[in-house]
Amino acid sequence: MNRIAEMTPKERFGAFLQGKEIDRLLVSPLILNYASRSLDLKVREFCTNGKNMGEANIACFKKYRHDVVYIFSTTSTLAEAMGTRMHFPEDDSPQVETPFIQTKEDMKKLRIVNPDKDGRLPVYLEAAKRCVDAIGDEVFIVPVIGAPFTTAAALRGTDTFIRELYTDPELVHTLMRATTDSVKALIDAYVKAGTCPVTVEPIATGSMISEKHFREFVLPYLKEVYAHIHSYGLPGVLHICGKVKRVIKAMAESGADVLSIDDIDLLDAKELVGDKVCLMGNISPADGMFKGNPAIIREMVKDCVAKAYDNPKGYIVATGCEVPINTPHENMVAFLEAGREFARLPIDTKKLETEVKPHFHRTTSEACVH
Amino acid sequence: MELDRSTILNALAKAVIEMDTDAARKLAGEAIRLGVDPYMAIMDGLAKGMDKVNELYEEEEYFVPELLVCADAMYAGIEVLRAHMPKEDPHTRKKIVIGVMKGDTHDIGKNLVKIMLDNAGFEMHDMGRDVSYAKFVDTAGEIKADVVCLSTLMTTTMDGMQVVIEDLKKAGINSKVLIGGGPISPSFAKNIGADGYAKNAAEAVKVVKGVLQGISLNSVLFKDKRELVSIERNIGGKR
Numbered sequence: 207m208n209r210i211a212e213m214t215p216k217e218r219f220g221a222f223l224q225g226k227e228i229d230r231l232l233v234s235p236l237i238l239n240y241a242s243r244s245l246d247l248k249v250r251e252f253c254t255n256g257k258n259m260g261e262a263n264i265a266c267f268k269k270y271r272h273d274v275v276y277i278f279s280t281t282s283t284l285a286e287a288m289g290t291r292m293h294f295p296e297d298d299s300p301q302v303e304t305p306f307i308q309t310k311e312d313m314k315k316l317r318i319v320n321p322d323k324d325g326r327l328p329v330y331l332e333a334a335k336r337c338v339d340a341i342g343d344e345v346f347i348v349p350v351i352g353a354p355f356t357t358a359a360a361l362r363g364t365d366t367f368i369r370e371l372y373t374d375p376e377l378v379h380t381l382m383r384a385t386t387d388s389v390k391a392l393i394d395a396y397v398k399a400g401t402c403p404v405t406v407e408p409i410a411t412g413s414m415i416s417e418k419h420f421r422e423f424v425l426p427y428l429k430e431v432y433a434h435i436h437s438y439g440l441p442g443v444l445h446i447c448g449k450v451k452r453v454i455k456a457m458a459e460s461g462a463d464v465l466s467i468d469d470i471d472l473l474d475a476k477e478l479v480g481d482k483v484c485l486m487g488n489i490s491p492a493d494g495m496f497k498g499n500p501a502i503i504r505e506m507v508k509d510c511v512a513k514a515y516d517n518p519k520g521y522i523v524a525t526g527c528e529v530p531i532n533t534p535h536e537n538m539v540a541f542l543e544a545g546r547e548f549a550r551l552p553i554d555t556k557k558l559e560t561e562v563k564p565h566f567h568r569t570t571s572e573a574c575v576h
Numbered sequence: 577m578e579l580d581r582s583t584i585l586n587a588l589a590k591a592v593i594e595m596d597t598d599a600a601r602k603l604a605g606e607a608i609r610l611g612v613d614p615y616m617a618i619m620d621g622l623a624k625g626m627d628k629v630n631e632l633y634e635e636e637e638y639f640v641p642e643l644l645v646c647a648d649a650m651y652a653g654i655e656v657l658r659a660h661m662p663k664e665d666p667h668t669r670k671k672i673v674i675g676v677m678k679g680d681t682h683d684i685g686k687n688l689v690k691i692m693l694d695n696a697g698f699e700m701h702d703m704g705r706d707v708s709y710a711k712f713v714d715t716a717g718e719i720k721a722d723v724v725c726l727s728t729l730m731t732t733t734m735d736g737m738q739v740v741i742e743d744l745k746k747a748g749i750n751s752k753v754l755i756g757g758g759p760i761s762p763s764f765a766k767n768i769g770a771d772g773y774a775k776n777a778a779e780a781v782k783v784v785k786g787v788l789q790g791i792s793l794n795s796v797l798f799k800d801k802r803e804l805v806s807i808e809r810n811i812g813g814k815r
């Protein structure tokens with residue numbers, strides 16, 4: 207069999223982006239706050255200190271050698287930098303405490319973010335730079351940015367904000383303008399730091415809003431974001447969890463090259479948008495990584511590879527959403543081993559067919575907004 | 577042109593479905609002026625509209641923003657009508673305690689379930705978010721809750737649901753427990769001994785009604801017996 211030698215995660219990702227030959231599909235569980243576990247840190251110590259955040263991700267990469275190293279703690283980090291107050295539980299991801307825009311008057315206080323100064327963006331930047339210095343020649347460092355709609359929701363308070371899609375669309379667009387400009391400023395800073403930023407837009411999930419609203423309030427701004435990322439020659443990656451079947455076509459029109467998806471059958475995703483975008487997902491974080499066991503996870507990985515390996519624009523083996531913080535180590539190992547085995551190229555289709563595919567219940571994440 | 581009674585009931589329903597808060601308020605006042613029974617104006621007008629909204633949500637015609645704005649319209653109308661209603665006998669309605677688990681502040685899902693159960697005629701006791709296990713248990717005991725609804729969006733807080741279920745038992749409180757939220761699955765609900773699981777707000781009403789009628793967990797949770805067997809096998813087959 208014609209196999210090419212094992213590549214480093216960076217060589218693999220690079221070759222994949224350039225459409226060159228690779229040894230296997232990328233295997234990229236969404237290791238985010240879970241990285242804290244590699245240095246036995248509590249989440250608060252991890253996400254409020256650039257050294258901790260960087261070193262934990264470096265240790266985590268050395269332990270697992272996953273194909274992408276993400277820098278992330280919550281989807282609201284950009285909103286926090288723009289003025290939203292967060293609550294930091296000792297050992298859990300930060301959550302919105304007080305949204306910045308309490309009254310319409312507060313809109314006047316909106317400023318484009320300064321990544322070197324505002325909120326915890328300096329923490330993220332330090333973490334990213336440490337990773338670039340230590341492991342940047344082996345793997346791409348990928349900070350995760352809350353995209354404009356998700357950032358706007360965290361600035362206004364999600365339930366107020368989504369009501370205003372009806373009651374005050376003008377305010378929504380004004381807010382989207384401000385968050386889009388800040389997303390772009392943050393992209394600039396991350397690119398300058400030698401990283402490859404990606405975006406998450408979970409509040410725009412099909413569990414939350416209609417396709418009509420997605421097209422009206424989300425899509426135009428996402429297009430701007432990916433055009434900006436493309437101007438650096440970098441790929442656009444869009445993650446939306448929860449149910450995405452109703453919005454996935456619109457997602458594929460955003461200019462994103464990769465869609466990271468959660469609650470949708472990969473066969474449906476392939477049929478709907480597989481000729482336009484690379485798909486990434488969607489092993490269950492809760493039922494698989496957290497509550498499952500190595501045997502269950504192996505089946506789930508195999509099932510995903512079997513469904514999506516032949517996606518016309520490619521496939522990346524990943525979890526549907528963040529790997530839960532308290533995922534057992536052996537489950538993570540099982541995920542990576544199964545990914546490396548089943549996603550080795552050329553795909554061994556016989557191996558994928560040997561066992562009967564079980565039917566897994568998928569949880570319907572409403573939205574992953576932590 | 578004067579609105580007659582049946583027209584005004586339909587118009588109230590329509591105001592809710594069309595997310596028109598001003599119209600709902602105005603029509604509620606008009607109903608009072610015409611001598612329509614306020615209770616009827618709610619049940620056959622506003623609530624009927626909300627039932628339709630629930631259907632549209634289930635059919636994925638309506639989504640969360642629509643649901644919230646429709647509920648705003650409904651409550652605006654109810655506020656006007658309530659001033660003209662006799663105090664209701666508190667013993668006739670089934671009582672439900674609802675809240676988001678300790679450590680979690682995401683409450684949109686919980687609020688949707690509350691709106692739907694409220695509309696279905698249950699007496700709702702909303703504990704809010706980041707609710708301690710003890711508060712769920714104490715409140716359920718105090719008001720003799722028929723059902724306790726637990727919600728969470730996070731994997732770090734989902735295990736607390738089992739603690740609440742066990743503490744309720746220890747305290748001798750036999751409220752039924754319904755759980756839901758992003759990471760929650762039917763198999764998780766079964767494993768921790770919950771009485772019911774609902775995947776969304778629309779389904780929550782059906783599951784609560786089913787659970788209160790003593791319909792067993794399995795038939796409420798699993799539409800297809802094979803699905804249950806398959807899940808059990810994958811989880812390790814423990815009963």
